[in-house]
Amino acid sequence: MAIVGASANEPVRGWLARQLLFGYEGTLYPVNPRAAEVNGLKAYPTVRDIPGPVDYAIFNIPARFVPQALEDCAYKRVKLVHLYTAGFSETGKEEGKKLEARVAAIAREGGIRLIGPNCLGLYYPNQGITFNAGFAREPGNLALLSQSGSAANRFISLANQRQVYFSKGISFGNAIDLEAADYMEYFAQDPETEIIACYLEGMRDGKRFLNAVRQCMVSKPVIIMKAGLTEGGAGAAASHTASLGGSRAVWEALFNQTGVIRSGSLEEMVDISLAWLFLKRPLGRRVGVVGRGGGIGVIATDTCELAGLKVPAFLPGTRQQFESIIPEVGAGTRNPVESDRGIAGMAEFFAKGLPIVDADPNIDFIMVHISVDIYGGRQASIEQEVVKAADSLVVTSQSLRKPVVVVLYPGERLEPIAAVLKARERLVAAKIPVFNTIQAAAVAVSKLIGYRERRSCA
Amino acid sequence: MAIVGASANEPVRGWLARQLLFGYEGTLYPVNPRAAEVNGLKAYPTVRDIPGPVDYAIFNIPARFVPQALEDCAYKRVKLVHLYTAGFSETGKEEGKKLEARVAAIAREGGIRLIGPNCLGLYYPNQGITFNAGFAREPGNLALLSQSGSAANRFISLANQRQVYFSKGISFGNAIDLEAADYMEYFAQDPETEIIACYLEGMRDGKRFLNAVRQCMVSKPVIIMKAGLTEGGAGAAASHTASLGGSRAVWEALFNQTGVIRSGSLEEMVDISLAWLFLKRPLGRRVGVVGRGGGIGVIATDTCELAGLKVPAFLPGTRQQFESIIPEVGAGTRNPVESDRGIAGMAEFFAKGLPIVDADPNIDFIMVHISVDIYGGRQASIEQEVVKAADSLVVTSQSLRKPVVVVLYPGERLEPIAAVLKARERLVAAKIPVFNTIQAAAVAVSKLIGYRERRSCA
Numbered sequence: 001m002a003i004v005g006a007s008a009n010e011p012v013r014g015w016l017a018r019q020l021l022f023g024y025e026g027t028l029y030p031v032n033p034r035a036a037e038v039n040g041l042k043a044y045p046t047v048r049d050i051p052g053p054v055d056y057a058i059f060n061i062p063a064r065f066v067p068q069a070l071e072d073c074a075y076k077r078v079k080l081v082h083l084y085t086a087g088f089s090e091t092g093k094e095e096g097k098k099l100e101a102r103v104a105a106i107a108r109e110g111g112i113r114l115i116g117p118n119c120l121g122l123y124y125p126n127q128g129i130t131f132n133a134g135f136a137r138e139p140g141n142l143a144l145l146s147q148s149g150s151a152a153n154r155f156i157s158l159a160n161q162r163q164v165y166f167s168k169g170i171s172f173g174n175a176i177d178l179e180a181a182d183y184m185e186y187f188a189q190d191p192e193t194e195i196i197a198c199y200l201e202g203m204r205d206g207k208r209f210l211n212a213v214r215q216c217m218v219s220k221p222v223i224i225m226k227a228g229l230t231e232g233g234a235g236a237a238a239s240h241t242a243s244l245g246g247s248r249a250v251w252e253a254l255f256n257q258t259g260v261i262r263s264g265s266l267e268e269m270v271d272i273s274l275a276w277l278f279l280k281r282p283l284g285r286r287v288g289v290v291g292r293g294g295g296i297g298v299i300a301t302d303t304c305e306l307a308g309l310k311v312p313a314f315l316p317g318t319r320q321q322f323e324s325i326i327p328e329v330g331a332g333t334r335n336p337v338e339s340d341r342g343i344a345g346m347a348e349f350f351a352k353g354l355p356i357v358d359a360d361p362n363i364d365f366i367m368v369h370i371s372v373d374i375y376g377g378r379q380a381s382i383e384q385e386v387v388k389a390a391d392s393l394v395v396t397s398q399s400l401r402k403p404v405v406v407v408l409y410p411g412e413r414l415e416p417i418a419a420v421l422k423a424r425e426r427l428v429a430a431k432i433p434v435f436n437t438i439q440a441a442a443v444a445v446s447k448l449i450g451y452r453e454r455r456s457c458a
Numbered sequence: 459m460a461i462v463g464a465s466a467n468e469p470v471r472g473w474l475a476r477q478l479l480f481g482y483e484g485t486l487y488p489v490n491p492r493a494a495e496v497n498g499l500k501a502y503p504t505v506r507d508i509p510g511p512v513d514y515a516i517f518n519i520p521a522r523f524v525p526q527a528l529e530d531c532a533y534k535r536v537k538l539v540h541l542y543t544a545g546f547s548e549t550g551k552e553e554g555k556k557l558e559a560r561v562a563a564i565a566r567e568g569g570i571r572l573i574g575p576n577c578l579g580l581y582y583p584n585q586g587i588t589f590n591a592g593f594a595r596e597p598g599n600l601a602l603l604s605q606s607g608s609a610a611n612r613f614i615s616l617a618n619q620r621q622v623y624f625s626k627g628i629s630f631g632n633a634i635d636l637e638a639a640d641y642m643e644y645f646a647q648d649p650e651t652e653i654i655a656c657y658l659e660g661m662r663d664g665k666r667f668l669n670a671v672r673q674c675m676v677s678k679p680v681i682i683m684k685a686g687l688t689e690g691g692a693g694a695a696a697s698h699t700a701s702l703g704g705s706r707a708v709w710e711a712l713f714n715q716t717g718v719i720r721s722g723s724l725e726e727m728v729d730i731s732l733a734w735l736f737l738k739r740p741l742g743r744r745v746g747v748v749g750r751g752g753g754i755g756v757i758a759t760d761t762c763e764l765a766g767l768k769v770p771a772f773l774p775g776t777r778q779q780f781e782s783i784i785p786e787v788g789a790g791t792r793n794p795v796e797s798d799r800g801i802a803g804m805a806e807f808f809a810k811g812l813p814i815v816d817a818d819p820n821i822d823f824i825m826v827h828i829s830v831d832i833y834g835g836r837q838a839s840i841e842q843e844v845v846k847a848a849d850s851l852v853v854t855s856q857s858l859r860k861p862v863v864v865v866l867y868p869g870e871r872l873e874p875i876a877a878v879l880k881a882r883e884r885l886v887a888a889k890i891p892v893f894n895t896i897q898a899a900a901v902a903v904s905k906l907i908g909y910r911e912r913r914s915c916a
Contacts, residue, residue, distance in 0.1 A: 086789075148753020153832045154869070161870035201756060227753065232769035232793075233760035239792040240752035265897070266757070294698035295606020295685065298659060299724070302691035311690035331544075334697040335690075374611045411612070412619035417875055439723070 006030035074110025083117030119173025140165025184212035284364030347392035373411020464488035532568025541575030577631025598623025642670035742822030805850035831869020
């Protein structure tokens with residue numbers, strides 16, 4: 001890998017530093033005509049001067065130097081170049097558009113494929129390639145296709161925090177050569193990828209993209225967040241990645257014809273990916289809700305039903321069993337069922353209560369919610385108590401026939417937030433999906449179920 | 459104040475302990491037939507045995523003891539009793555309904571008004587009365603009217619964290635005497651209250667409530683979250699506070715006829731309250747968005763416009779000025795405008811950039827967003843840098859004619875979250891409203907504007 005424009009001034013945050021920190025195992029060649037070495041590696045004035053073969057180059061140089069550097073790459077038979085460089089058609093200026101066309105022509109003639117320009121390029125943890133050294137090195141099965149670098153940074157970082165790991169992530173910007181359809185075709189046949197999340201502003205070849213999405217969906221779900229659908233958003237997208245977003249109607253048609261999972265935010269795409277990766281068994285829409293707080297339970301019920309789930313009343317036998325283990329007067333047992341205990345008693349309540357819900361034939365899956373925000377600060381050891389409750393959920397859920405999803409509501413104070421992060425780690429490591437809000441959980445699970453329903457009808 | 463059922467076993471978390479911890483300044487009388495003292499205060503076997511006058515009593519006793527204790531209160535001419543006790547009509551059982559009717563009759567005959575039963579009662583920081591000792595002691599101008607205790611706990615706690623303080627908060631449960639309409643009538647004439655947020659499951663006297671809302675809205679905005687609107691939610695509400703929720707159509711009519719601000723979640727009610735309390739000047743819908751990250755900016759634009767705001771292109775002169783201060787190639791200047799700097803350069807960018815947006819006549823207010831999640835962890839001193847940026851916003855915004863709202867996106871890692879909490883404190887103390895997401899900010903501001911538009915037409 002060559003880093004063209006490897007900067008000696010960025011020993012920690014530069015493109016070369018990132019690969020070194022992340023642990024790229026291949027050979028790295030800094031290219032810089034004004035340095036003898038960068039980050040302790042011998043630097044070369046141009047790509048032509050590199051002694052060994054070069055497969056891949058990242059360009060971190062001003063736009064005007066790109067044509068010459070690309071010709072050097074063609075000479076060295078470099079297969080793929082990532083243009084981090086901006087200043088092309090997205091500027092809206094004639095000069096930028098002309099330069100972009102020239103760059104595309106040089107690449108085409110030289111047999112080079114291009115990622116970008118104006119993008120962060122490739123995150124491939126299995127090979128130690130990244131655009132952010134803070135990302136997880138652990139590989140996984142989620143692929144990200146993102147036209148935007150900042151959206152990719154946020155999405156990958158949020159997903160990593162939930163222990164959701166990636167096959168590949170790609171930020172592809174203006175897409176003057178490889179574009180959305182190419183990447184989608186790649187992911188369709190990539191054995192490392194099981195599910196694909198997309199942040200898209202626009203594309204050139206809608207028909208080929210549509211076919212590639214269909215090809216993917218033979219075996220892999222596709223989630224798409226389309227940005228730039230409003231008037232202002234379309235204008236912002238044009239000046240961001242020079243994207244012609246396409247009309248709302250065209251996108252509606254794509255969503256309807258393919259049955260892809262449509263998402264309204266990056267956070268929601270993370271939630272849906274988590275649900276898909278963690279809830280492998282078929283699911284019905286009838287949820288048994290377990291938690292504490294009558295009003296929070298009513299809100300939970302509305303939220304679930306508005307998202308397309310059902311919260312049916314438990315069978316009388318189920319309610320009776322709960323009444324026998326809940327001495328508290330006034331605690332609800334209809335569904336949601338209310339734990340009568342504070343956070344300290346949750347572990348015991350889950351051990352006794354979840355099997356009761358599991359046995360109710362009108363319920364397809366269980367949602368447990370803990371209002372960590374409310375408990376936090378009233379006990380000395382909120383973290384300890386929440387982790388204890390989480391451990392009980394891990395053990396108890398192993399003996400259940402029905403899947404369990406967990407909501408740990410962190411609130412806005414640091415202590416309960418820290419407790420949530422700790423407890424979440426334990427749950428997610430045991431393959432129990434954890435969400436921040438009942439809304440997030442309900443929407444993610446409902447969209448997952450909807451996708452499966454559409455597929456089984458197709 | 460008498461605490462009937464003051465428990466010697468709850469020295470920290472009991473009802474008496476809460477008032478002591480919170481700093482109630484009146485006289486507290488524990489009532490407990492089996493204790494000589496509770497929390498260091500002399501206890502009395504019944505309310506009748508208390509030597510001095512009693513204005514207010516909190517009942518924390520089993521339902522079956524409530525009639526006798528209420529008769530004792532009638533004897534002592536207690537004006538108001540809060541029944542924390544549950545086990546009445548919300549159980550759905552004949553026995554509970556009968557007992558509730560008897561309790562209501564005793565109160566009526568004895569000239570006692572009742573809060574509850576089955577609720578957390580009163581939070582009145584100005585007098586040191588509370589149901590949660592963790593709440594802010596500082597008084598403010600927001601009133602909360604909540605049928606649910608857990609919803610009240612969450613709402614007040616979230617608001618306090620944003621430096622939004624309360625005149626009174628009330629959790630009123632089954633409402634067998636005082637009900638939503640009574641509290642609303644009270645808030646209408648309460649000089650300490652400037653804005654009212656409501657979590658409601660149902661009510662008895664819809665017509666009187668409607669009139670009380672109208673009376674409030676002569677001078678104070680009313681925000682309502684109606685829970686139990688779905689089929690499952692209505693069932694859950696019935697078993698929670700014995701509420702007959704009323705049909706969706708009736709509530710739609712109430713929302714349409716009064717023009718109240720309608721909210722879908724507790725979090726959104728906090729955001730709207732914050733916007734109202736902090737953005738006193740009239741506002742138009744055209745927002746200038748300032749931040750970093752092209753994709754995040756496109757998403758911000760869509761999000762704002764979907765929420766009902768407009769993100770128009772800046773005037774050419776505005777864009778030219780930005781181009782002269784942003785050397786980075788490819789940074790957007792259309793609106794959103796992208797800072798070309800990492801978090802370390804934000805302070806300087808805001809000082810230079812916000813006056814440029816302020817001068818654009820097509821813009822009504824400014825939204826600054828900082829993706830603290832993305833920056834976090836790449837610098838040693840993320841907290842220091844974010845606070846520096848916040849301080850710059852405080853200073854810069856003082857010289858602007860247009861209001862500034864700030865979004866600090868915390869993400870999911872503890873370090874940036876801690877930085878956000880710190881920086882938020884500084885901004886909110888300077889009366890700049892801060893939101894967690896662009897979505898939350900856009901929806902809150904748009905609902906505020908919508909309310910004002912409806913009022914000016916009325």
